[in-house]
Amino acid sequence: MSYEERRIEVANAAWRVIVREGLDRTSMRAIAQELGSSTGVVTHYFRDKEELILFALEQVFENVLKDMKACTKRGQGIDRLEQMIFMALPLEVSDKADWKVWVAFLGYSIGREHLVQEHRKRYDFLRQIISQELADLQTANLIRADLDLTLEANALVALVDGIGTGIIICPEQFSAEQQQYLVRRHINALLASS
């Protein structure tokens, strides 16, 4: 197994502990135990705890990013935007664990400005992708020409965020169908009236 693969294994162990125990109870020793080895392994692959946590978060983020970008290849038009948003939602049970990591990190960032900036980088990235998608739809006359695309991208991210965080607290409140319905309705409001 390569160095990078082993690094990911350690991060995956950290990911599992975060989901199960929460971020502030994810100690080096707990990660090592989850990994089935000693803390020496953890410290060998990561300079410190923060580097490890950020790496684990990056894994989560890149997973959804990969799915979203895959949509760019496949579909087209409004449907493509919809599919992209769906990829970020906790439609399946397995997605909820990723959302737990996301939310845990969000809360953990309060009072740590540099972690807020880390989080912000990823928000900006998502916004940019969605904004680009909206721009394409606008030039194709599929959505209204008078839309403030920055605002609309923000709104879509907020919608996803609201659903994602809400579902952690009340897992049964949003079925996959309801999540998709809300996204569709939101997007429908943007359509060109032609």
Next chain:
Amino acid sequence: MSYEERRIEVANAAWRVIVREGLDRTSMRAIAQELGSSTGVVTHYFRDKEELILFALEQVFENVLKDMKACTKRGQGIDRLEQMIFMALPLEVSDKADWKVWVAFLGYSIGREHLVQEHRKRYDFLRQIISQELADLQTANLIRADLDLTLEANALVALVDGIGTGIIICPEQFSAEQQQYLVRRHINALLASS
């Protein structure tokens, strides 16, 4: 100063530390220092840390609840619903501190099921209030009759949640006007077409 007032003073000190340092760095000693006294005071008024944290969260929650209920007295119709939602949004800078506590607690709850339930209680409460408001609007024929009110209440809570958490990471992304615009647009989609 009464016992209950002093309790609130301690909780307020805790609130300030949470906003400034984050929840997991809010130690008993840090709270005592913020209060300008010893840890003996903190432990005297609260059985343990969790009771203190939950009490501080309850203060935050009751503040917005009070504002929302005040709307029930004043306005009427669609405008009243709008105003209620506005009360929960971080429209002013001072509101953002409360949102930090809310989000910090949300993240802190990951991996602590009983804290998730605590959070859930408050979500359910909000949903119920909004749901009741929607029901009134429905019987008054102001919003569409075919709406699933539970779903719509969930959607509104998610909208508020998405804006609130997003604004912590990117404080300049949503101006007060933009927040209100998004809420108005969301609610407009519910209006009866009469």
Next chain:
DNA sequence: ATCTCATCATAACAGTTGTTATATTTTCAT
């Protein structure tokens, strides 16, 4: 076979944590 270095294990360090017990002070009715 031996040397090298990546990998892993163990142990110790200094700090911090929540909690508890025990003083000390203040308040206040009698």
Next chain:
DNA sequence: ATGAAAATATAACAACTGTTATGATGAGAT
């Protein structure tokens, strides 16, 4: 003023934290 009770302070406890240093083990190349 005096005693009881509330409020506050201090100190100690054991457990846990991230980090670091130091050994041990392993595999692969020469």
